[in-house]
Amino acid sequence: MSLSWRRRLPLSPAPGGERDEVWEVSEDGGPAVELPVRVRIGKPFDVVALKGLDPEGHRAEAERARADAAALYGDDEAEPLRECPCCGAPAEGAPEAAVINGVAYHRCPGCGHGYVRRRPDRAALARHHSDDEGLAGAYTDPAVVDARLAQVVMPKLDWAGGVHVAERGREPRTALDIGAGGGHFVLGARRGGLDAEGIEVSGPAVRFAREALGVALRQGDALTMQPEPGSADLVTLWGVLEYAPDPFELLRAAARWLTADTGLLVVEVPRLDAISSAVQREMPEEVFRHLEPASHLNAFSDASLATLLWRAGLKPVAAWYFGMDAYELLSQLAVRLGAPAMEELAEPILGLQADLDAALAVDDLVVAAVPR
């Protein structure tokens, strides 16, 4: 199946950061199907308060990412991918989009998806993710956990709940978070009154959730777990598909937990068409997030994510664009010029994010979809 996507949107700016768009999809050159999509633009987020400006920490993370990439990609026998993981267009001839830590991302000429073409085999990737100690150094201070919940988790939960009310006529009651990480979303959803569960493949992350947050996650791979169909009003994948060797397979597995008349699937992905991507392409020496090939095999285009959803039997109903692009630029400059120089410029540079949001040049996209 070959899909082509178009969007219709107002020429004038979005009042209040929200607007109604129409996304059109056509299968194999057939007639276009019109999909109304409510779009939110921008997210207030005090990124410096949450993360600070820390060039030494940045360099240490980047060094770890380089070592991880060297360990994972050192094997010259790694097989190149033959086709785009989202639309199936041939991978051969796809142009290079960026080279980070010695690893190339290519862009699909069909759907615009960005992906690592030559990659380690699945067993090596699975070992890497199941032992990932990324959360070992995460803060367990309750005040920091609360700040993260307030700034990161609750706005997403509120948005997803609002879309569920608009589409399903009531608040969601049950939630399943796939790739639950340290369990923050599950904790936030429970505090928000939902009956929420989470699935996570990484042992260290499951331990962190239990010990730091008191959240018991199911440890395992959602691909091989038996779903209870219809068990979740809300199925979420926050920043998970970018890690997946086959994001379609994972999305299709996630959709099995939904039922046709109550479910809403919410998926968050990093975008290739973002200032963060451009900053990292131009300054590739100290990268540890976004286009980071030891963890991120995928960077999505709007069309590549929409294609995956459609192929999985879903249709998008709402989307939210926001990002940390200005912070990425500021942080990269601080690594080069030192924190004191950049603290002076933090406010005006971070002030640019709202303009990047308005231009949809942002590194984060959340889409809500329902079975079609």
Ligand SMILES: [Zn+2]
């Ligand atoms: Zn593609």
